[in-house]
Amino acid sequence: MRHSARPVAAPHPRRVLALVAAVGAFLLVATFALAPPPRSDDAFAAPGTASTVGAQNLDLSGNIAAIGVTRDGYGATSGEESFIASGTNHDWAALVMLSAGWPASESNITVFTRWMRQENGPDDWWNRNNPLNNGYGSGGGAGLGSYPNLVVAAQMAAENLLQHSGYADIRAGFAASAPTAQIEQAIWASPWATSHYANGSHWAYTPVPVVKAPADAWGQ
Secondary structure, eight states, rough: OOOOOOOOOOOHHHHHHHHHHHHHHHHHHHHHHOOOOOGGGGGGOOOOOOOTTTTEEEEOOOOOOOOOOOOOOOOOOHHHHHHHHHHHHHHHHHHHHHHHHOOOOOHHHHHHHHHHHHHGGGGGGGGGTTOOOOTTTTTOTTTTTTOSSSSHHHHHHHHHHHHHGGHHHHHHHHHTOOOOHHHHHHHHHHSSSSSSSGGGOOOOOOOOOOBBBBBGTTTT
């Protein structure tokens, strides 16, 4: 006996629509997943505008006021003015170094203040405004002349030491900040003092006290 084929039922229209909708939704999601994120024009905002990136605001204003910086003021005083203001025998020694262009080093000041002590005692080292008993330009060939003030005296002492041929070794010692013994030997051997300080036997090595001269000795 032949059996006739059973007819296949057509899909229900609602199922077809549901299937089409599901496929479409899948394709739409896939498309957005593969596409690059949309460009935000805010990320390229020009100066003078406000840019919002996520939850943060970045102000790109071009009118930012300059930040003022306050610096402490300072003043400079020349070496000569500083030495005059302090006004001691050690300052006068440094002023001679400055006038001659030599360093005011420890060895130089040590020798020079010892030298001053040999010529005038430290208690009145400014005597006649001529601490080194310099005859050059003081009106006293034997070193007993005087100067208008200690500033002029420093300049004249430096000039005498610089120009006299007999003081070449003294100049070299001060210019090089040589050891004190070397400079002192040059002083003793020079024609500065006719006694030559007994070749050093009359030389004192104890520290020279710091003593300030009266203001009028400096011309103040």
